Amino acid sequence: MSNEAVTRIHVAGTAGTEPYDVLVGRHLLGELPGLIGDKAHPSPATTLNGGASRHTEVQRVAVIHPEALAETGEALRADLAGQGYEAVAIQVPNAEEAKTAEVAAYCWKALGQSGFTRTDVVVGVGGGATTDLAGFVAATWLRGVRWIAVPTTVLGMVDAAVGGKTGINTAEGKNLVGAFHPPAGVLCDLAALDSLPVHDYVSGLAEVIKAGFIADPVILDLIESDPEAARTPAGPHTAELIERSIKVKADVVSSDLKESGLREILNYGHTLGHAIEKNERYKWRHGAAVAVGMHFAAELGRLAGRLDDATADRHRTVLESVGLPLHYRHDQWPKLVENMKVDKKSRGSLLRFVVLDGLAKPTVLEGPDPAVLLAAYGEVGQ
Numbered sequence: 001m002s003n004e005a006v007t008r009i010h011v012a013g014t015a016g017t018e019p020y021d022v023l024v025g026r027h028l029l030g031e032l033p034g035l036i037g038d039k040a041h042p043s044p045a046t047t048l049n050g051g052a053s054r055h056t057e058v059q060r061v062a063v064i065h066p067e068a069l070a071e072t073g074e075a076l077r078a079d080l081a082g083q084g085y086e087a088v089a090i091q092v093p094n095a096e097e098a099k100t101a102e103v104a105a106y107c108w109k110a111l112g113q114s115g116f117t118r119t120d121v122v123v124g125v126g127g128g129a130t131t132d133l134a135g136f137v138a139a140t141w142l143r144g145v146r147w148i149a150v151p152t153t154v155l156g157m158v159d160a161a162v163g164g165k166t167g168i169n170t171a172e173g174k175n176l177v178g179a180f181h182p183p184a185g186v187l188c189d190l191a192a193l194d195s196l197p198v199h200d201y202v203s204g205l206a207e208v209i210k211a212g213f214i215a216d217p218v219i220l221d222l223i224e225s226d227p228e229a230a231r232t233p234a235g236p237h238t239a240e241l242i243e244r245s246i247k248v249k250a251d252v253v254s255s256d257l258k259e260s261g262l263r264e265i266l267n268y269g270h271t272l273g274h275a276i277e278k279n280e281r282y283k284w285r286h287g288a289a290v291a292v293g294m295h296f297a298a299e300l301g302r303l304a305g306r307l308d309d310a311t312a313d314r315h316r317t318v319l320e321s322v323g324l325p326l327h328y329r330h331d332q333w334p335k336l337v338e339n340m341k342v343d344k345k346s347r348g349s350l351l352r353f354v355v356l357d358g359l360a361k362p363t364v365l366e367g368p369d370p371a372v373l374l375a376a377y378g379e380v381g382q
């Protein structure tokens, strides 16, 4: 079944990539075969001059899913097999444990063993960690095959599955290896959120709140109107919060896929957030770390004379109201500074932070005085 109140958000193709749509609704998996493309004929069609067959003639589909979604992954595989595709399910570890070179290599091996070619399609089903990995595997296999994202967490829907940033972590830092490789489509089935643990649901709200502060303050109003309801998929504003956040992301990546400028605003709160994730050996949820990072960015903006007190204070109240953390260990500051040096926004020895000049007015603060950074962390560290 499909098309029951489905919202379609368009992402333009830039930098030579194809445009695609993000679909938001309930029970959308029936849309998957249409996105994957026609099955190959028994004897594959060739062009008149003997060239390769069209990319829509798909023979194999690899469904990459985490352990937590073993049943969903297998059901999807069986469904696609029933429709005539050679479908394989590739199970990977949950969460950040999947974003490693070893797990990527395991996926490459599975693709190789199934004879996966350039006309075949990867489907990533899961949270942001799974879709980051699946997209990266698709970007690197045979130098790039098509992939479809089926995000099953709030964070995956509003952020990770959209925009084509794919990648894995290394011991040296978060997302240090990756590629820009947009999906051919994104299916956000809101029904998937019903099984998400509340801790993970709330973690995803950090990126929703980020979208509110950098671009769409109505998001903040909706959360503040009933923070308790915002913590559950049954809340009255769930679909609107998700759709508004996707729209923010889609608009940004539609004009700057490769982060030449504007896209950096999506990194609000991430400079410190990623440093915390690495310090915690990726055991903290990304959204929780980004929440602390946004608190820090707000204090930095305030101390740098950019951000008014009311908007800076609003960070604390809205993040706290849904149960996101504001603080991290004070004694870890020297390590966090070291970790921040490998942030992708750094240029040479210059640290760069996304801060706000006001509500929905993001900008970049370059090379802040170390004393100001420490003072901002004084509000965050405990």
Ligand SMILES: NC(=O)c1ccc[n+]([C@@H]2O[C@H](COP(=O)([O-])OP(=O)(O)OC[C@H]3O[C@@H](n4cnc5c(N)ncnc54)[C@H](O)[C@@H]3O)[C@@H](O)[C@H]2O)c1
Pocket: 066, 067, 068, 069, 093, 094, 095, 096, 099, 126, 127, 128, 129, 130, 132, 152, 153, 154, 155, 156, 159, 160, 161, 162, 163, 164, 165, 166, 175, 192, 193, 194, 195, 196, 197, 200, 203, 204, 207, 285, 286, 287
């Ligand atoms: N590529 C991007 O633009 C981008 C943007 C934001 C975040 N990210 C990345 O996303 C990752 C975080 O994603 P996340 O917050 O979705 O966490 P996650 O992918 O780690 O998922 C959290 C946990 O929930 C499980 N899970 C997923 N869906 C479920 C469901 N419907 N029911 C029950 N369990 C489910 C997962 O297996 C995992 O154990 C980070 O690695 C972050 O760097 C990427």
Ligand SMILES: O=C(O)C(=O)C[C@@H](O)[C@H](O)[C@H](O)COP(=O)(O)O
Pocket: 159, 163, 165, 174, 175, 207, 259, 263, 264, 266, 267, 270, 344
């Ligand atoms: O899409 C983007 O661009 C973002 O920065 C979105 C972030 O929420 C996301 O966590 C992203 O993966 C961070 O990218 P990185 O380049 O800082 O690793």
Ligand SMILES: [Zn+2]
Pocket: 159, 207, 270, 286, 290
């Ligand atoms: Zn993020």
